[in-house]
Amino acid sequence: MIDPRPMLLSIRNVKKSYTTAEGRLEILRGIDFDLDAGESVALTGESGSGKSTLLHLAAGLDHADGGEIVSSGHALADLDDKGRAEYRRTSVGLVFQQFNLIPSLDVGANISFHAKLAGRYDPRWEQELVTLLGIKMLLSRYPEQLSGGQQQRVAIGRTLAAKPPLVLADEPTGNLDEATGDAVLALMLSLTKSAGAALLLVTHSSRLAAALDRRVHLRGGKVV
Numbered sequence: 001m002i003d004p005r006p007m008l009l010s011i012r013n014v015k016k017s018y019t020t021a022e023g024r025l026e027i028l029r030g031i032d033f034d035l036d037a038g039e040s041v042a043l044t045g046e047s048g049s050g051k052s053t054l055l056h057l058a059a060g061l062d063h064a065d066g067g068e069i070v071s072s073g074h075a076l077a078d079l080d081d082k083g084r085a086e087y088r089r090t091s092v093g094l095v096f097q098q099f100n101l102i103p104s105l106d107v108g109a110n111i112s113f114h115a116k117l118a119g120r121y122d123p124r125w126e127q128e129l130v131t132l133l134g135i136k137m138l139l140s141r142y143p144e145q146l147s148g149g150q151q152q153r154v155a156i157g158r159t160l161a162a163k164p165p166l167v168l169a170d171e172p173t174g175n176l177d178e179a180t181g182d183a184v185l186a187l188m189l190s191l192t193k194s195a196g197a198a199l200l201l202v203t204h205s206s207r208l209a210a211a212l213d214r215r216v217h218l219r220g221g222k223v224v
């Protein structure tokens with residue numbers, strides 16, 4: 001029987017190792033977990049435990065060595081380069097520590113750009129986002145004219161404007177001071193909920209992890 005409500009993201013027995021000068025490093029040794037539509041999950045674990053590696057795999061930026069990742073109905077291992085590009089454009093939003101804004105575009109254009117690429121440009125939603133993010137007065141500035149906290153707000157707006165079903169965030173506030181980081185993260189959590197998107201958030205902070213629906217902890221290449 002077909003599951004009437006399939007998981008948004010399903011990770012089954014995912015393995016990943018790297019070959020280095022010191023030999024083979026087994027980073028992920030069989031990772032299993034699911035993310036429901038709209039659910040927020042904190043991905044925690046010590047530095048080097050493979051959090052970023054797992055996020056890159058889920059983003060379709062790298063290939064797993066084994067196992068299966070299914071996201072928004074796409075079995076990532078089966079996609080060719082074109083399929084992966086399409087997946088990244090339409091089915092996933094990324095927020096990294098580096099803000100990755102396009103320097104030659106002003107804030108407004110940075111925000112609409114991805115939404116247009118994803119075929120989901122919605123001026124009303126964009127208006128709402130920029131108001132809630134408090135960046136309305138920054139729309140005609142360029143990224144270099146913004147503080148770190150402002151750039152990260154724009155990066156969050158840029159990602160959510162495209163209404164992705166899944167947001168992958170890798171220590172998104174790691175470059176910000178604690179007060180700014182907390183404020184930006186609180187906004188990201190509430191806006192991700194408003195957008196109906198699921199969130200997989202890598203964080204070092206137990207306090208931040210506690211604000212999400214659930215926590216997945218990596219140790220020794222497994223979920224513990």
Ligand SMILES: Nc1ncnc2c1ncn2[C@@H]1O[C@H](COP(=O)(O)OP(=O)(O)O)[C@@H](O)[C@H]1O
Pocket residue numbers: 018019020025027045046047048049050051052053054
């Ligand atoms: N491209 C790579 N080549 C070799 N080793 C890598 C590569 N990327 C990551 N690693 C190693 O894999 C381990 C996990 O890295 P990472 O996923 O970035 O951990 P985390 O995000 O949890 O801190 C680390 O030991 C790191 O050095």
Ligand SMILES: [Mg+2]
Pocket residue numbers: 051052053170
């Ligand atoms: Mg990392």
